[in-house]
Amino acid sequence: MKFDSLIIGGGVAGLSCAIRCAEAGMKTAVIAAGQSALHFSSGSIDFLSRLPNGQPVYHPMAAFDELQQQSPEHPYCKLGKRKVQEALDWYQEMIKARGIYLSSQEDEANHLRLTPMGTFRSTWLSQQTVHQFPLTNTAGELNHIALVTIDGFRDFQPKLAADNLSKLAQFKDVKITTAAVELPDFEEMQRNPCEFRSIDISRVLRDERKLHAFAKSMIQAVGKADLVVLPAVFGNGDGAAIIKLLEGLTGFTICELPTMPPSLLGIRLEEAMKSHLKMLGGIILVGDEVQRGDIENGELKRVFTRNHRDMPLIADNYLIATGSFFSRGMAAQRLSIDEPIFNLDTVAIPDRDQWYQPEFFTSKAHPFLKMGVICNDQLQASANNQTVDNLFCAGALLAHYDPVFEGCGSGVAISTGFHVAEQMISKHTAHQNQNNKERTVA
Ligand SMILES: Cc1cc2nc3c(=O)[nH]c(=O)nc-3n(C[C@H](O)[C@H](O)[C@H](O)COP(=O)(O)OP(=O)(O)OC[C@H]3O[C@@H](n4cnc5c(N)ncnc54)[C@H](O)[C@@H]3O)c2cc1C
Incomplete structure (x- = not known):
């Protein structure tokens, strides 16, 4: 050839x-x-x-x-x-x-992205569904951040992340809460723990009926927050569109963060x-x-x-x-x-x-x-x-x-x-x- x-x-x-x-x-x-x-x-x-x-x-x-x-x-x-x-x-x-919008800060400076450990890493371009924290005045106008996971999901531990985040001086005045939202089909999926990874969850949430049920549970579990941080568990090609839909259903501003591999954002x-x-x-x-x-x-x-x-x-x-x-x-x-x-x-x-x-x-x-x-x-x-x-x-x-x-x-x-x-x-x-x-x- x-x-x-x-x-x-x-x-x-x-x-x-x-x-x-x-x-x-x-x-x-x-x-x-x-x-x-x-x-x-x-x-x-x-x-x-x-x-x-x-x-x-x-x-x-x-x-x-x-x-x-x-x-x-x-x-x-x-x-x-x-x-x-x-x-x-x-x-x-x-x-x-x-369909993937990568952007930097307006002045083309680096920004910080939140890691699953609740720490920050400096980067230059992030996808549209990732919250860009500025290098200075990192918390900005945020008063309340909710770190939310899927009940039973092992690859993101919001309590650990919240602990680390709240130790940072810039976040001392920011309320940080955590929640775990139940996933429809959880019982069935939990039978095999190897099938409860981000990619498996993304398949469930692609079903609009199940996404509606998930949105309802999310509103109840989270209450109020300026920013809701979820692990990246939304489809490969259509992840951004599903998050937009979920924002519409819940009224929250939602961003995602990469989990342990497989990383859907990558x-x-x-x-x-x-x-x-x-x-x-x-x-x-x-x-x-x-x-x-x-x-x-x-x-x-x-x-x-x-x-x-x-x-x-x-x-x-x-x-x-x-x-x-x-x-x-x-x-x-x-x-x-x-x-x-x-x-x-x-x-x-x-x-x-x-x-x-x-x-x-x-x-x-x-x-x-x-x-x-x-x-x-x-x-x-x-x-x-x-x-x-x-x-x-x-x-x-x-x-x-x-x-x-x-x-x-x-x-x-x-x-x-x-x-x-x-x-x-x-x-x-x-x-x-x-x-x-x-x-x-x-
Ligand atoms: C765990 C991890 C996380 C990272 N996270 C980030 C990040 O968040 N942001 C960032 O900017 N950078 C990150 N990096 C840095 C990363 O190195 C670069 O971003 C970039 O992905 C490297 O791309 P690459 O194409 O050079 O190599 P790779 O992505 O490593 O791809 C090499 C490819 O070559 C294939 N290959 C190897 N040998 C052969 C062979 N003999 N024949 C045919 N194919 C072969 C491999 O299977 C693989 O598909 C990360 C690196 C690692 C290891």
Whole structure:
């Protein structure tokens, strides 16, 4: 099988690149071995919450020069401010066309999103159903917040969240209450506790009759509140519409927060991107896995997958966006780290004791998160110190940045995926122009 662009990895980075290539009319395929980090994420897009030295970032765009000083190898610095802005603008527009409205604060500053633990995390873009708490005057005009769960649901504990939230100085004058609302069909679902996850509840609440019953119980259990916070238990594609309906039925202002995996807010983004790619004619080989490839004279010639065995997949250009250790895009050995498909050049720390902080939960960065694949400014990978011209890399497998400490995971994934697509498109266009010229001469 022959493609213009072949993308290895079906996370935000791979899908962003694939969609942009397919928009440009290129024959594009994605190979996605398993679930991406989106199934575990908040569904908010972190751009840059902290500089490498730990300084909090208020306005990501304004922090670019300082980032360049502190971390010139950072993927954002390879792309430059304008390209990153262009990529994030493109992503917002593309996902809006699929019904998901991602927005930042009016002045484009970071905001805080509430976590299921009742703590806050700084982020840049959130979905329309997520309440954006400003970085300053965080509680704003709120006088009463109700943290509400579904009776028997284990993945969100509102009492724990309320406890933590009420300890924050900004919320000392805010009344915080909790409630548990009964779900129709609860008895039946509870027979198997494994079937009482967010995704199972979303199936029940998609039934309008059951949503009406749920709304009635909610009014009784909650009473009054300025803001009702519910765990994200509303459908993948139609979650926002169901919440609007529930707001109409109850009269509450409702927002949702991501739960333990599966995270419906993250899955919503993935489903939207996948359906957009398919609509553009892109192919997704779900559940297949690239196992090896042939690199000859600085070019990737072909790749082999688990399902296609000795039948290679061939493309003019390839992207590797297989994620970090979490998605098995990188593998840690006793004293080294590897990129397991092509054995690409990586940045590693020789002394294993220096890979991590002694305490797992720490305010400091874990150095292993900056270990990953080396690339040049065009995001081309290298093997044995030789650049592979048609193999690009994007997303979490890249070295020199820390998605957790710096709060920049999805921002880097989107912008590097987009940047690679732009290069693939210009190579493809140049190739087509050359072919046309040769045909005209002949
Ligand atoms: C638990 C968790 C929560 C996070 N939450 C957030 C958040 O809330 N906001 C935020 O901005 N960032 C978050 N991040 C950061 C995250 O790293 C990025 O946001 C982004 O999702 C990374 O995307 P990616 O496409 O590079 O990699 P991934 O999302 O990891 O996707 C890699 C894909 O490649 C596939 N793959 C791996 N090997 C192969 C192979 N050999 N062949 C074919 N396919 C393969 C995997 O199965 C997977 O589908 C979170 C990260 C983690 C781990």
